[in-house]
Amino acid sequence: MTGVARAAEGMWRGGSRWVLVGLLFLGLYIPFIVYGVVVDDQPLWRKVLLVTGLVVYSLGWLAMPFLVWVDKPVRTRVVGSLALTAVGLAVVAGLGLGSSGLMVYVMSATAMILPFVPAVVIDGSVLVLLVAASFLFGEVGSDFDQFGTLLSVSFGMTFMGRMLRANAELRKARDEIAALAVAEERNRLGRDLHDILGHSLTTITVKAGLARRVLESSGDVGRALEEVREVEELGRQALGDVRATVSGYRQVSLSTEVVGARAALRAAGVEPDLPHAVDNVRPELQEVFGYVVREGVTNVLRHSRATRCEVRLGDTWLEMRDDGRGEGDTPSGSGLTGLAERLRGVGGRLAAGPLPDGGYLLRAEVA
Helix, strand or coil, rough: CHHHHHHHHHHHHHHHHHHHHHHHHHHHHHHHHHHHHHCCCCCCCHHHHHHHHHHHHHHHHEEEEEEEECCCHHHHHHHHHHHHHHHHHHHHHHHHHHHHHHHHHHHHHHHCCCCCCCCHHCCCCHHHHHHHHHHHHHHHHHHHHHHHHHHHHHHHHHHHHHHEEEEEEEHHHHHHHHHHHHHHHHHHHHHHHHHHHHHHHHHHHHHHHHHHHHHHHCCCHHHHHHHHHHHHHHHHHHHHHHHHHCCCCCCCCHHHHHHHHHHHHHCCCCECCCCCCCCCCCCCHHHHHHHHHHHHHHHHHHHHHCCCCEEEECCCCEEEEEECCCCCCCCCCCCHHHHHHHHHHEEEEEEECCCCCCCEEEEEECC
């Protein structure tokens, strides 16, 4: 279900509950007022206007969740609240200040659906207007109980509205976090598959080409079969790596990558000058440096046409050089981009580019 659909569903459910509660309260209160208007001794046109105003006021309040609920722009909600407030005040003016309790509906709704400042301004203005009218028309004593109710309900609904908006923001943030998590997992999977398949398929291609050249040049079937067996083993390893990556359990070892790099370089006719131990590298950097070796060797085999490749290691840095044409994966390519992302995850950075005297340098360093 999309975020829009969830929001619509939440609004519908909230509005439905609002209508059920509203029907209960209006059903207990409004009919008595309508009955009082009907039986009162006053002109018919006045009765019609008052009953019409009560109906419009009641229906408007019931419709508020669907018209100006919290997902609407603030301006729309303010306009809707002001319109219904005006209708309510007109009804109270027609019925008399003794019916000021009717304003509790629109004042509570305004406090709930508007931000704090507009809600306080609108509801406070209504309350001041009613109190002033009571003083002017000498009904202060009989109306102050209603004014106290209006004040307390408005304050309560204001804080309830803030809570509802905070919950809505939390739901929105949760959805955004979930979307970011999905995107991050997609990026991780794409990056890992690139690193695995790029290196494995390059090595398989080199091994298969070597077997073909052996058969074409010397006919040494035994050596060619040995290369083919290694191709088969590499294919099995690549398949296992892909499965482990998809399941999220694959771990890269720097020592294993150095051993594999030496074999791959020799098969391609590139002289490897690689360290025989990696103990001087900090343990928490061994995995990410393993990815650097894997990607660097893949680029050497694919692009460089080098005859020699060397790797040097420090506790927080790794350098890989070759004597090829000074070409490698471009800075915007997915391989080096993935490496840069991995290194940023451990507070490191990546530098890659051709050397002045020829060849190519790949350096990873963690501060």
